[in-house]
Amino acid sequence: MRQSATRIIFWSIAGLFAFPLFLALRDLPDFGAYAGPYGDLVLATCTGERHTPQGVAAVTFDYRGFDTLGEEFILFAALAGALLLTRPQEDERQHPPRDHALDRPVPQGNEPIVAAGRLMFPFSLMLSIYIIVHGHLTPGGGFQGGVLLATAFYYVYLSGEYQDLHPFTSVPLLESLKVLGAAGFALLAASPLAVGLPFMTNLLPLGREGGLLSAGTLPLCNLLVGCEVGAAFLLLIDAFLRQVVVIGKKKEEDS
Amino acid sequence: MEQLAPLPVVIPLIMAALSVLVEKLPGKHRLLDLLGLGTVGTVLAIDLKLVGLSFEKTLVYWFGGWLPRNGFPLGIAFAIDPAAAGLAGFAALLTLLGLIFSWHYFRSIGSHYHCLMLLFLGSMQGFCLTGDLFNLFVFFELMGVAAYALTGYKIEDTGPLEGALNFAVLNSIGAFLVLLGLGMIYSRTGGLNLAWIGTQCASQGADLTLQAAFMLLCIGFLVKAAVIPFHFWLPDAHAVAPTPASLLFSGIMVELGIYAVARCYWTLLADQEAVSWMGTLFLSLGLATALLGAGMAFVQRHLKRLLAYSTVSHSGMMLAAFALADPGALGGFFLYLFGHGFVKGGLFIATGIVLHRLKSVDEDQLRGRGRELWLTGPLFCLGGLVLAGVPPFGTWVGKALIEQRAEALGYPLVTPVLLISSALTGAAVLRAGLGIFYGAGSPNFLSACAPATGDQELPETAKALDRTPFVMALPLCLLFAAALGTGAFEELSRRVLLASARFCHSEGYRLAVLAGRAGAVTPLPLPQLEWQKGLLSGAAALAAALLALFGLPLPAWLQRPYKQFFQGVLRVLRTLHSGYVGDYVIWFLLGSAALLLATWVNSGL
Structure with missing residues (x-):
């Protein structure tokens, strides 16, 4: 009763909200009618001044690299929050890992799935590394590649057991990688300050356009961000799995 | 440099x-x-x-x-x-x-x-x-994520998790609206720099699209500022966060929401005739928030919830100060922000000390148990008077300046509303302080029935000590000294008025950013401020606190209807603050719809 009433109220108010918004959105430029000038200026300058054919990467890590630094630390903060919320509590204790589902028995190892996992793991790993190191040349980069990198390891868990994933989720190592990615990016961005240049100025040689080692700091930024994002997503899955597979409430155990 | x-x-x-x-x-x-x-x-x-x-x-x-x-x-x-x-x-x-x-x-x-x-x-x-508008959004998000995590810090209890969840859901929806407004502005002006957008708005004129986009930005920022009907998350979050986080939330984070609205207003649209209607809207929102927050603060017995609702109230007062759209009133806003931030921080620290020493933050359970806290007690009660705005503290200077400008601009209603709400929040703190530290009076019928009591509050510190540690007393004293200093130094007020004159000079800001030139502004000279109103407000707070502690000396036949009236009002208010995040989202949507409809109606005029 309460639920359906709430729903009716919600949708009628949502209509009231959408109506003026729709009227306001009518006066936006038509789809595809780009008036500039931001994009045009970036495209006019990014090949000549930064030796990268990839305008998006140039905006992300150079023109508006400071935003990206902020975004990277949003991920860092979100992860810190997630780890904080899943930290071991006093009334919890660890038991040997065991898979369990609430409503059905846990299926035992299934060979086609294991085979699929074995197939996907190296491909995902390779693709993620490709996407990270080519971030300044083709669409992609550290954020996308980093998520893929973690996905490769998710396949290990999905096709196997928690124990199979465990060797890859050494918390000290992953935390160091995460810190290296975050602090490294910030320090790289801050390094021009030491020679009196503005924050995030490119100090590295720009190289030949289209080369793997070109576009100055862009590949390095991608690498560091990929490092942080990959480590962060692995830490996250580890923390979540630990909650389900390893940790139990004390009273639950005793009873 | x-x-x-x-x-x-x-x-x-x-x-x-x-x-x-x-x-x-x-x-x-x-x-x-x-x-x-x-x-x-x-x-x-x-x-x-x-x-x-x-x-x-x-x-x-x-x-x-x-x-x-x-x-x-x-x-x-x-x-x-x-x-x-x-x-x-x-x-x-x-x-x-x-x-x-x-x-x-x-x-x-x-x-x-x-x-x-x-x-x-x-x-x-x-x-x-x-x-830069997008950069502002990035830091808005980072601030939010760090704050949600800090709110849920005490994971041993369910309250912090619920508070953090309500906080995260409402603020994230607000952030979506900021992003939507930002996208609309970008598609129309082609840039993200505030000064650039401002020059573009000036040449295009503020039509419905730009006004609605600005309103979407405001809604997102006003969620952080906890203005009604976007305020529901605040008491749930501030009351459960660790003491240092509560200090930052109430002292500066909430106010930064209003700062962002003011910054966007003066850089983007302030020189447009077409948006002058927004002043009245924000003024009424601010005054309504001030009254509701004060009322809700007065009926709490959980100390941190009480302080959190008083932050809602004071945030509303500050929004009203911004809404006057006047450099002098904005100077009052900044002074009030400093004065309020210091004293509210001091009160949260004092509450943290109470929790450390007495293991509870429940007003009625603690009655008379705080007599040993010879430093915290008097300062806590003084904090009530400072919230009410007694001279010469920072809250008094800020409020007097705001009231003076409001009267000069033809808004006579501002002064009495500010007086009532600040006196009521001060009274709530005074009542709790006199009860806890001096054992005065007895539980009153309004706050004693509050659903959140605070006697289950988990201790933040490992072991209780029989004295207040120096590192806890030091920030307490410094915060009260700073609240005093904010009001006592006239030179500071003059500087703040100069700063707010610069802040409100849209043309000068754009010139400085885009052309690197400095524009000259003349600040409002610091007017003679009336201290009588401050004393009146303090006296009103004290009277209301004593009334709550000792009851109204009414004849017996009037007692019942008097109590029934207030309990009726209270029941409605408590039903509205249900704690369900779904209800909060509906309120949020209702507020956003109202603000957008107002934009639509007024942009055609």
């Missing part, structure tokens, strides 16, 4: 990342505290330097050395005027005092606490200093 500009953001971010590694070291507690204090101290020193520099000339810092091309800002700029630098410094000062409070007493310290505090600090610095 402009090279200093990025440091207040970058230093805390780097140190936050490194603090995760320090947590792994032996002897980490002392080390982390030193690292945190050193970082915040450095940031504070840089901010103070920036304040000095910005008074000479607005500092504009282009990241990556991307200077404007053909007048178009390609990169991200920090545009640091005295108001921006001053607020950043204020945020750093409050963080410093919060970290002193938690100096190696904090329970389960090392679980990312320092990391999150430093990230929170860095985000607030960026939020204050930036001159």
Whole structure:
């Protein structure tokens, strides 16, 4: 009763909200009618001044690299929050890992799935590394590649057991990688300050356009961000799995 | 010296990342505290330097050395005027005092606490200093994420998790609206720099699209500012966060929401006739928030909830001050922000000390048990008077300035509403203080039945001591001294008025950012402020507190209807503040719909 009433109220108010918004959105430029000038200026300058054919990467890590630094630390903060919320509590204790589902028995190892996992793991790993190191040349980069990198390891868990994933989720190592990615990016961005240049100025040689080692700091930024994002997503899955597979409430155990 | 500009953001971010590694070291507690204090101290020193520099000339810092091309800002700029630098410094000062409070007493310290505090600090610095709309959004998000995590810090209890969830859901929806408005503005103006957008708005004229986009930005920021009907998350979150986090939330984070609205207003649309209707709208929202927050504060017995609702009320007063759209009133806003932030911080610290010593934050359960707290008690009660705005504290100067400008601009209603709401919030604190520390009176019929009592509050500290540690008393005293100093030094008020005159000078801001030229402004001379109203407000607070403690001397036949009337009102209010996040979202949507409809109706005029 309460639920359906709430729903009716919600949708009628949502209509009231959408109506003026729709009227306001009518006066936006038509789809595809780009008036500039931001994009045009970036495209006019990014090949000549930064030796990268990839305008998006140039905006992300150079023109508006400071935003990206902020975004990277949003991920860092979100992860810190997630780890904080899943930290071991006093009334919890660890038991040997065991898979369990609430409503059905846990299926035992299934060979086609294991085979699929074995197939996907190296491909995902390779693709993620490709996407990270080519971030300044083709669409992609550290954020996308980093998520893929973690996905490769998710396949290990999905096709196997928690124990199979465990060797890859050494918390000290992953935390160091995460810190290296975050602090490294910030320090790289801050390094021009030491020679009196503005924050995030490119100090590295720009190289030949289209080369793997070109576009100055862009590949390095991608690498560091990929490092942080990959480590962060692995830490996250580890923390979540630990909650389900390893940790139990004390009273639950005793009873 | 402009090279200093990025440091207040970058230093805390780097140190936050490194603090995760320090947590792994032996002897980490002392080390982390030193690292945190050193970082915040450095940031504070840089901010103070920036304040000095910005008074000479607005500092504009282009990241990556991307200077404007053909007048178009390609990169991200920090545009640091005295108001921006001053607020950043204020945020750093409050963080410093919060970290002193938690100096190696904090329970389960090392679980990312320092990391999150430093990230929170860095985000607030960026939020204050930036001159770029998207960058503002990025730091808005970072500030939010760090704050949600800090709110849920005490995971042993369910309250913090619920509070953090309500906080995260409502603020994330608000952030979506900011992003939507930002996208609309970008598609129309082609840039993200505030000064650039402002010049574009001036040439295009503020039509429905731009006004609606601005309104969407405001809605997102007003969620953070906890203005009705977007305020529901605040008491749930502030009441459960650890003491240093509550200090920062109430002292500066909420107010930064109004700062962002003011910044966007004056850089984007202030010189457009077409948006003058917004002043009345924000003024009524602000005054309604002030009254509702004060009423809700008065009927709480959970000390932190009481303080949280009083923050809602004072945030409403500050929104009203902004809504007057006047440099003088904005000066009052900044002074009030400082004065309120200091005293509210002091009250939260005092509550933290009460929790440390007496293991509860429930007013009625603690009645008379706080007699030994010879320092905290008097200061807590004094805090009630300061919230009410007695001279010569910072709250008094700010409020007197706001009231004077409101009367001069023809808004006579502002003064009485500010008087009632500040007196009522002060009365709530005084009532609790006199009861807890001096055992005065008995539980009153309004707050005694509050559903959240606070006697189950988990202790934050590992072991109870029979005396208040020095590191807890120090920030308490410093905060009250600062609240006094804010009001007592006339030179500070003059400087703030100059800063707000610069803040409101849209043309000068755009010239400084886009052309690197400085425009001259003449600040309002500091008027003679009336101290009588401040005393009246304090007296009203005291009277209301005594009334609540000892009851109204009414004849018996009047007692019943009198109680029934207030209990009826109370029941309605409590039903509205249900604690269900779904209900809060509906209120949020209702408020957003109303504001957008108002925009539609008024933009056609």
